[in-house]
Amino acid sequence: MSAAARLLMTALLMLVASGAPRADQMLAPGGTPAPDGLLMGDSNQCMRCHRMPTLAYRDQDTGEIVDLYIRADAYRHSVHAGLGCQDCHDRGYRRYPHRSTSADEELDCVGCHEDKGEADAPALGVIDAEFQRSIHAVEEPDGFSCFSCHDPHGFRPVGEGAPVREVIDANNRVCLGCHPELDLDPPLGHDWLPHPRVHWRAVRCVDCHTPVNGQDGAHPSHQVLAAAESARNCVECHHKDSTLLSQLYAYRAGEEERQHGWLAKALYNDAYIVGMSRNDTLDRISLAVIALVLAGIAAHGTGRYIAFRKRARDNRDGL
Numbered sequence: 001m002s003a004a005a006r007l008l009m010t011a012l013l014m015l016v017a018s019g020a021p022r023a024d025q026m027l028a029p030g031g032t033p034a035p036d037g038l039l040m041g042d043s044n045q046c047m048r049c050h051r052m053p054t055l056a057y058r059d060q061d062t063g064e065i066v067d068l069y070i071r072a073d074a075y076r077h078s079v080h081a082g083l084g085c086q087d088c089h090d091r092g093y094r095r096y097p098h099r100s101t102s103a104d105e106e107l108d109c110v111g112c113h114e115d116k117g118e119a120d121a122p123a124l125g126v127i128d129a130e131f132q133r134s135i136h137a138v139e140e141p142d143g144f145s146c147f148s149c150h151d152p153h154g155f156r157p158v159g160e161g162a163p164v165r166e167v168i169d170a171n172n173r174v175c176l177g178c179h180p181e182l183d184l185d186p187p188l189g190h191d192w193l194p195h196p197r198v199h200w201r202a203v204r205c206v207d208c209h210t211p212v213n214g215q216d217g218a219h220p221s222h223q224v225l226a227a228a229e230s231a232r233n234c235v236e237c238h239h240k241d242s243t244l245l246s247q248l249y250a251y252r253a254g255e256e257e258r259q260h261g262w263l264a265k266a267l268y269n270d271a272y273i274v275g276m277s278r279n280d281t282l283d284r285i286s287l288a289v290i291a292l293v294l295a296g297i298a299a300h301g302t303g304r305y306i307a308f309r310k311r312a313r314d315n316r317d318g319l
Helices: 003-017 043-050 072-076 109-115 121-132 135-139 164-176 196-202 205-209 243-247 250-260 262-267 280-316
Strands: 056-058 065-067
Touching: 109 121, 121 135, 164 196, 164 205
Parallel strands: none
Antiparallel strands: 056 065
């Protein structure tokens, strides 16, 4: 490639990286474009390379391929969309090629939020304390961190009030993405569990693999237990006062009641207990049958009352 062609390509890359905000970027309240971290400071220079899908290297110690591609669309919709690269990565990355020690920087989620005085810092402190007691941190103290499960360049928590199935899918994708042995039939370690994939569509992995006491439905515990300590008792979920109903569905039930009223919540909900069909069509047919029976009883009672009044009137008139 000639020098002129290289110069033209460089100019085009810089134009793309530093151009106007993308149409798909997040909007702040009021409809104005939210801050775009990929356009701040030196971020556009970083993205000249990191927007390439093939950017990667092989770790000399593990032999694994480390992906260095930053998906711009995912980042712009992430919880960190308003941060530029330099807000998290230290000065060692400002020189290119990067020093071999640049990757040794320590990134601390809790410390960063505390330094900025953000309101969610105490909650993150609780999460960090739970994580330190988890099987992941105990078994792999140097090789496991927040970033092992949550991609900081694409992470966005499921919003409160989201459908239960969306919450389940988002949570379970994190676990199943790192455990390929669960693709076996039966899944490794789950041969005791009837219909495991049906369960994975209805409950989160963390509902069985974290301590039962003190769980919060909207913010699941990060104290992941060892397999031997995880729940294996069906009754813990499948009974009237089940822990599943009290944690996974609790926040959704309140949101549904505010939106549709207590009657809709009482008659029709997504919670699973023994005896429910989990089939929307059958549930609606059952409700229709109950409604028809009640209507029949009401019609019969009304007819009896009308007949009684007619006989009383006839007797009074001497007929």
